[in-house]
Amino acid sequence: xxxxxxxxxxxxxxxxxxxxxxxxxxxxxxxxxxxxxxxxxxxxxxxxxxxxxxxxxxxxxxxxxxxxxxxxxxxxxxxxxxxxxxxxxxxxxxxxxxxxxxxxxxxxxxxxxxxxxxxxxxxxxxxxxxxxxxxxxxxxxxxxxxxxxxxxxxxxxxxxxxxxxxxxx
Numbered sequence: 001x002x003x004x005x006x007x008x009x010x011x012x013x014x015x016x017x018x019x020x021x022x023x024x025x026x027x028x029x030x031x032x033x034x035x036x037x038x039x040x041x042x043x044x045x046x047x048x049x050x051x052x053x054x055x056x057x058x059x060x061x062x063x064x065x066x067x068x069x070x071x072x073x074x075x076x077x078x079x080x081x082x083x084x085x086x087x088x089x090x091x092x093x094x095x096x097x098x099x100x101x102x103x104x105x106x107x108x109x110x111x112x113x114x115x116x117x118x119x120x121x122x123x124x125x126x127x128x129x130x131x132x133x134x135x136x137x138x139x140x141x142x143x144x145x146x147x148x149x150x151x152x153x154x155x156x157x158x159x160x161x162x163x164x165x166x167x168x169x
Contacts, residue, residue, distance in 0.1 A: 039085065044074045044147070044161040055151065063092075064158045066151035073104070074147040074161045082165045084137040087147055089130050090159030093123025097152030101130055108142025115145075127159070 011021075046064050047057055054070035057063075064072050078084070084103070091099050102117040118132040139145065149158045 039164055039166050042077055042163045042165065044076065044163065046074075046159055049074045049149075049158075062159070064149070066154060066156040068151075068154045070151050072149045072151070072158060074149070076145045076147065076163055078139045078143075078145055078165065079167075080139055080141050080143075082139045082167050084134050084139070084145065085164045085166065086131060086133040087164070088162040089147065089149060090127060090161075091120065091123060091130055091149070092127050092157035092159075093120070093125060094153050094155055095122055095125050097122065097156065099123055099130065099152060099156060099158075100148075100150040101132065102148040102150070103134060103137065104146045104148050106144045106146070125155075127157075 046062060049057065049064055050073045051057065051064065052071050054067045055064050055072050056067065058065050076084075087101065087103065089101050093099060098119050098121055100117060100119045103115040104112055105115050106112050115137055116132070116134055118130065120130045123130070137145075147161050147163070149161075151158075
């Protein structure tokens with residue numbers, strides 16, 4: 001039950017509060033808690049990705065096209081305390097070259113490191129999704145994260161990246 005957008009009853013300082021109002025308030029608080037602390041799936045559109053110059057963003061097709069061996073970084077919107085759970089990357093292969101997907105962490109001091117990675121061996125020349133779960137990655141103060149998609153050849157593609165995360169209390 002959602003709360004109304006206006007009061008259905010004004011409570012007086014010495015008046016009694018009806019149980020329906022208290023139940024509605026409790027239901028609303030529970031829904032806020034569930035929405036804040038459940039899984040959140042963030043979609044990162046390819047237009048937000050940064051390429052190394054070998055790959056390009058295709059406005060017409062809304063994707064990244066590789067021009068050879070290259071790396072594309074998708075920035076992730078995270079905040080301190082977020083727990084990163086998994087990533088799913090839309091990708092298009094060639095059937096003859098690998099695509100590697102990495103979770104990259106950057107510290108406040110500017111040090112970058114590979115947190116986790118997975119390699120899709122010779123994905124077919126068709127759209128598919130590479131998904132992998134992270135072990136235990138929680139965002140600390142000063143950290144930023146990105147997904148790096150490494151193309152092993154020309155004519156490979158990447159689309160939207162979906163990050164699943166939560167924010168434990």
